Amino acid sequence: DIQLTQSPSFLSASVGDRVTITCRASQGISSYLAWYQQTPGKAPKLLIYAASTLQSGVPSRFSGSGSGTEFTLTISSLQPEDFATYFCQRVNSPPLTFGGGTKVEIK
Amino acid sequence: EVQLLESGGGLVQPGGSLRLSCAVSGFTFSDHYIDWVRQAPGKGLEWVGLSRNKANSYTIEYAASVKGRFIISRDDSNNSLYLQMNSLKTEDTAVYYCTRHKNYAFDFWGQGTMVTVSS
Numbered sequence A: 001d002i003q004l005t006q007s008p009s010f011l012s013a014s015v016g017d018r019v020t021i022t023c024r025a026s027q028g029i030s031s032y033l034a035w036y037q038q039t040p041g042k043a044p045k046l047l048i049y050a051a052s053t054l055q056s057g058v059p060s061r062f063s064g065s066g067s068g069t070e071f072t073l074t075i076s077s078l079q080p081e082d083f084a085t086y087f088c089q090r091v092n093s094p095p096l097t098f099g100g101g102t103k104v105e106i107k
Numbered sequence B: 001e002v003q004l005l006e007s008g009g010g011l012v013q014p015g016g017s018l019r020l021s022c023a024v025s026g027f028t029f030s031d032h033y034i035d036w037v038r039q040a041p042g043k044g045l046e047w048v049g050l051s052r053n054k055a056n057s058y059t060i061e062y063a064a065s066v067k068g069r070f071i072i073s074r075d076d077s078n079n080s081l082y083l084q085m086n087s088l089k090t091e092d093t094a095v096y097y098c099t100r101h102k103n104y105a106f107d108f109w110g111q112g113t114m115v116t117v118s119s
Helices: none
Strands: A004-007 A010-013 A019-025 A033-038 A045-049 A062-067 A070-075 A085-090 A102-106 B003-007 B010-012 B018-025 B033-039 B045-051 B060-062 B070-075 B080-085 B094-102 B105-109 B113-117
Touching: A004 A085, A010 A019, A019 A033, A019 A085, A019 A102, A033 A062, A033 B105, A045 A062, A045 B105, A070 A085, A085 B045, B003 B094, B003 B105, B018 B033, B018 B094, B018 B113, B033 B080, B033 B105, B045 B070, B045 B080, B045 B094, B060 B070, B080 B094
Parallel strands: A010 A102, B010 B113
Antiparallel strands: A004 A019, A019 A070, A033 A045, A033 A085, A062 A070, A085 A102, B003 B018, B018 B080, B033 B045, B033 B094, B045 B060, B070 B080, B094 B105, B094 B113
Protein backbone atom coordinates (compact mmCIF):
# COMPACT_ATOMS: atom_id res chain seq x y z
CA ASP A 1 0.00 0.00 0.00
CA ILE A 2 1.04 3.58 -0.63
CA GLN A 3 2.14 5.39 2.52
CA LEU A 4 1.92 9.13 3.17
CA THR A 5 4.54 10.81 5.36
CA GLN A 6 3.83 14.29 6.66
CA SER A 7 6.49 16.62 7.97
CA PRO A 8 6.89 18.14 10.36
CA SER A 9 4.60 16.32 12.78
CA PHE A 10 4.57 19.39 14.98
CA LEU A 11 5.38 23.01 14.41
CA SER A 12 5.24 26.12 16.52
CA ALA A 13 4.50 29.40 14.75
CA SER A 14 3.27 32.93 15.33
CA VAL A 15 0.31 34.81 13.92
CA GLY A 16 1.34 36.24 10.57
CA ASP A 17 3.95 33.56 9.85
CA ARG A 18 4.14 31.71 6.56
CA VAL A 19 3.78 27.98 7.22
CA THR A 20 4.54 25.07 4.91
CA ILE A 21 3.62 21.44 5.54
CA THR A 22 4.93 18.62 3.35
CA CYS A 23 3.30 15.33 2.46
CA ARG A 24 5.35 12.65 0.68
CA ALA A 25 3.84 9.59 -0.96
CA SER A 26 5.77 6.32 -1.17
CA GLN A 27 4.66 5.97 -4.79
CA GLY A 28 3.34 8.45 -7.32
CA ILE A 29 -0.29 9.44 -6.91
CA SER A 30 -0.52 12.08 -9.65
CA SER A 31 -2.61 14.93 -8.17
CA TYR A 32 -4.94 12.72 -6.15
CA LEU A 33 -4.26 14.42 -2.85
CA ALA A 34 -6.49 16.30 -0.42
CA TRP A 35 -5.74 18.38 2.67
CA TYR A 36 -7.90 18.69 5.79
CA GLN A 37 -7.89 20.84 8.90
CA GLN A 38 -9.10 19.53 12.25
CA THR A 39 -9.60 21.40 15.49
CA PRO A 40 -10.07 19.56 18.82
CA GLY A 41 -13.41 17.84 19.20
CA LYS A 42 -14.48 18.64 15.64
CA ALA A 43 -14.72 16.70 12.40
CA PRO A 44 -12.05 17.38 9.78
CA LYS A 45 -12.72 20.12 7.25
CA LEU A 46 -11.70 19.88 3.60
CA LEU A 47 -9.28 22.63 2.56
CA ILE A 48 -7.72 21.53 -0.73
CA TYR A 49 -8.51 18.79 -3.26
CA ALA A 50 -6.79 17.65 -6.43
CA ALA A 51 -3.56 18.80 -4.78
CA SER A 52 -4.11 22.49 -5.49
CA THR A 53 -7.83 23.30 -5.81
CA LEU A 54 -9.20 25.40 -2.96
CA GLN A 55 -12.48 24.09 -1.54
CA SER A 56 -15.32 26.61 -1.70
CA GLY A 57 -15.37 28.91 1.31
CA VAL A 58 -11.78 28.26 2.36
CA PRO A 59 -9.68 31.44 2.76
CA SER A 60 -7.21 32.18 -0.01
CA ARG A 61 -4.29 32.21 2.43
CA PHE A 62 -4.39 28.41 2.09
CA SER A 63 -2.79 26.93 -0.99
CA GLY A 64 -1.64 23.52 -2.15
CA SER A 65 0.92 22.40 -4.69
CA GLY A 66 2.73 19.34 -5.95
CA SER A 67 2.13 16.16 -7.88
CA GLY A 68 3.53 12.68 -8.03
CA THR A 69 5.14 12.02 -4.67
CA GLU A 70 5.69 15.42 -3.07
CA PHE A 71 3.01 17.86 -2.00
CA THR A 72 2.85 20.98 0.12
CA LEU A 73 0.19 22.89 2.00
CA THR A 74 1.05 26.53 2.59
CA ILE A 75 -0.64 29.04 4.85
CA SER A 76 0.58 32.45 3.69
CA SER A 77 -0.17 34.37 6.87
CA LEU A 78 -1.17 32.29 9.89
CA GLN A 79 -4.32 33.45 11.65
CA PRO A 80 -5.46 32.58 15.20
CA GLU A 81 -8.15 30.24 13.85
CA ASP A 82 -5.54 28.27 11.86
CA PHE A 83 -3.97 26.68 14.92
CA ALA A 84 -5.10 23.12 14.32
CA THR A 85 -3.96 19.74 13.03
CA TYR A 86 -3.60 19.22 9.29
CA PHE A 87 -3.85 15.91 7.44
CA CYS A 88 -3.13 14.95 3.87
CA GLN A 89 -4.95 12.05 2.17
CA ARG A 90 -4.41 10.07 -1.00
CA VAL A 91 -7.69 9.76 -2.86
CA ASN A 92 -6.91 7.89 -6.07
CA SER A 93 -7.78 4.33 -5.11
CA PRO A 94 -8.43 2.37 -1.91
CA PRO A 95 -7.04 2.27 0.71
CA LEU A 96 -7.55 6.02 0.96
CA THR A 97 -4.72 6.55 3.41
CA PHE A 98 -4.19 9.65 5.53
CA GLY A 99 -0.89 11.14 6.55
CA GLY A 100 0.04 11.12 10.21
CA GLY A 101 -0.90 14.76 10.75
CA THR A 102 0.86 18.05 11.51
CA LYS A 103 -0.11 19.94 14.63
CA VAL A 104 0.34 23.69 14.33
CA GLU A 105 0.62 25.40 17.70
CA ILE A 106 1.08 28.96 18.85
CA LYS A 107 4.66 30.00 19.55
CA GLU B 1 -27.95 22.00 3.36
CA VAL B 2 -25.80 18.90 3.24
CA GLN B 3 -25.89 16.98 6.51
CA LEU B 4 -24.59 13.63 7.72
CA LEU B 5 -25.55 12.34 11.15
CA GLU B 6 -23.98 9.29 12.75
CA SER B 7 -25.60 7.28 15.51
CA GLY B 8 -25.27 3.94 17.25
CA GLY B 9 -22.00 4.35 19.10
CA GLY B 10 -21.49 3.12 22.63
CA LEU B 11 -19.62 0.76 24.93
CA VAL B 12 -19.20 -2.85 23.84
CA GLN B 13 -17.12 -5.74 25.12
CA PRO B 14 -14.28 -7.24 23.09
CA GLY B 15 -15.68 -9.77 20.64
CA GLY B 16 -19.02 -8.01 20.55
CA SER B 17 -20.91 -6.30 17.76
CA LEU B 18 -22.30 -2.85 17.09
CA ARG B 19 -24.12 -1.24 14.18
CA LEU B 20 -23.54 2.37 13.28
CA SER B 21 -25.89 4.42 11.13
CA CYS B 22 -25.27 7.49 9.02
CA ALA B 23 -28.35 9.43 7.98
CA VAL B 24 -27.81 11.92 5.18
CA SER B 25 -29.82 14.82 3.83
CA GLY B 26 -29.42 17.75 1.47
CA PHE B 27 -28.11 15.81 -1.53
CA THR B 28 -28.99 12.85 -3.72
CA PHE B 29 -27.67 9.94 -1.70
CA SER B 30 -27.58 7.44 -4.56
CA ASP B 31 -25.34 9.73 -6.63
CA HIS B 32 -22.48 9.75 -4.14
CA TYR B 33 -19.84 7.56 -2.61
CA ILE B 34 -19.98 7.58 1.20
CA ASP B 35 -17.03 6.61 3.38
CA TRP B 36 -16.39 5.71 6.99
CA VAL B 37 -13.32 7.19 8.71
CA ARG B 38 -12.30 6.63 12.33
CA GLN B 39 -10.03 8.35 14.80
CA ALA B 40 -8.71 6.64 17.91
CA PRO B 41 -8.35 8.91 20.96
CA GLY B 42 -5.41 11.27 20.46
CA LYS B 43 -4.48 9.65 17.14
CA GLY B 44 -4.75 10.42 13.46
CA LEU B 45 -7.40 9.61 10.88
CA GLU B 46 -7.89 6.09 9.54
CA TRP B 47 -9.97 5.30 6.49
CA VAL B 48 -12.31 2.36 7.23
CA GLY B 49 -14.20 1.76 4.01
CA LEU B 50 -16.48 3.09 1.32
CA SER B 51 -19.70 2.46 -0.51
CA ARG B 52 -19.68 3.55 -4.12
CA ASN B 53 -22.72 5.10 -5.76
CA LYS B 54 -25.52 3.60 -7.83
CA ALA B 55 -23.68 4.32 -11.07
CA ASN B 56 -20.84 2.13 -9.78
CA SER B 57 -23.14 -0.64 -8.61
CA TYR B 58 -22.81 0.22 -4.92
CA THR B 59 -19.54 -1.72 -4.70
CA ILE B 60 -17.75 -1.63 -1.37
CA GLU B 61 -14.11 -1.45 -0.27
CA TYR B 62 -12.59 -1.98 3.17
CA ALA B 63 -9.36 -1.22 4.94
CA ALA B 64 -7.28 -4.29 5.66
CA SER B 65 -7.64 -3.71 9.40
CA VAL B 66 -11.41 -4.25 9.30
CA LYS B 67 -11.93 -6.53 6.29
CA GLY B 68 -13.80 -9.67 7.27
CA ARG B 69 -15.13 -8.09 10.48
CA PHE B 70 -16.95 -4.95 9.32
CA ILE B 71 -19.75 -4.76 6.78
CA ILE B 72 -20.89 -1.60 5.01
CA SER B 73 -24.39 -1.42 3.61
CA ARG B 74 -26.71 1.31 2.42
CA ASP B 75 -30.43 1.89 2.12
CA ASP B 76 -31.20 4.50 -0.50
CA SER B 77 -34.89 4.55 0.45
CA ASN B 78 -33.87 5.84 3.90
CA ASN B 79 -30.87 7.86 2.75
CA SER B 80 -28.76 5.89 5.19
CA LEU B 81 -25.42 4.13 5.31
CA TYR B 82 -24.60 1.49 7.89
CA LEU B 83 -21.46 0.02 9.42
CA GLN B 84 -21.95 -3.38 11.02
CA MET B 85 -18.96 -4.02 13.26
CA ASN B 86 -18.37 -7.59 14.43
CA SER B 87 -15.62 -9.29 16.44
CA LEU B 88 -14.70 -5.93 17.91
CA LYS B 89 -11.24 -5.40 19.36
CA THR B 90 -9.97 -2.83 21.84
CA GLU B 91 -8.06 -1.20 18.99
CA ASP B 92 -11.38 -0.44 17.25
CA THR B 93 -12.06 2.15 19.95
CA ALA B 94 -12.45 5.44 18.09
CA VAL B 95 -14.75 8.19 16.94
CA TYR B 96 -16.38 7.00 13.72
CA TYR B 97 -17.25 9.55 11.05
CA CYS B 98 -19.24 9.15 7.87
CA THR B 99 -18.31 11.45 5.06
CA ARG B 100 -19.46 12.34 1.56
CA HIS B 101 -16.90 11.49 -1.10
CA LYS B 102 -16.93 13.86 -4.07
CA ASN B 103 -14.35 15.02 -6.62
CA TYR B 104 -11.73 12.78 -5.03
CA ALA B 105 -12.09 14.30 -1.56
CA PHE B 106 -14.28 14.09 1.52
CA ASP B 107 -16.21 17.35 1.37
CA PHE B 108 -18.81 16.94 4.13
CA TRP B 109 -18.44 15.07 7.41
CA GLY B 110 -20.77 14.07 10.21
CA GLN B 111 -20.07 15.01 13.80
CA GLY B 112 -18.92 11.48 14.64
CA THR B 113 -20.05 8.79 17.05
CA MET B 114 -17.84 7.28 19.75
CA VAL B 115 -17.28 3.54 19.94
CA THR B 116 -15.53 2.16 23.01
CA VAL B 117 -14.46 -1.48 23.09
CA SER B 118 -13.61 -2.47 26.63
CA SER B 119 -14.33 -5.12 29.20
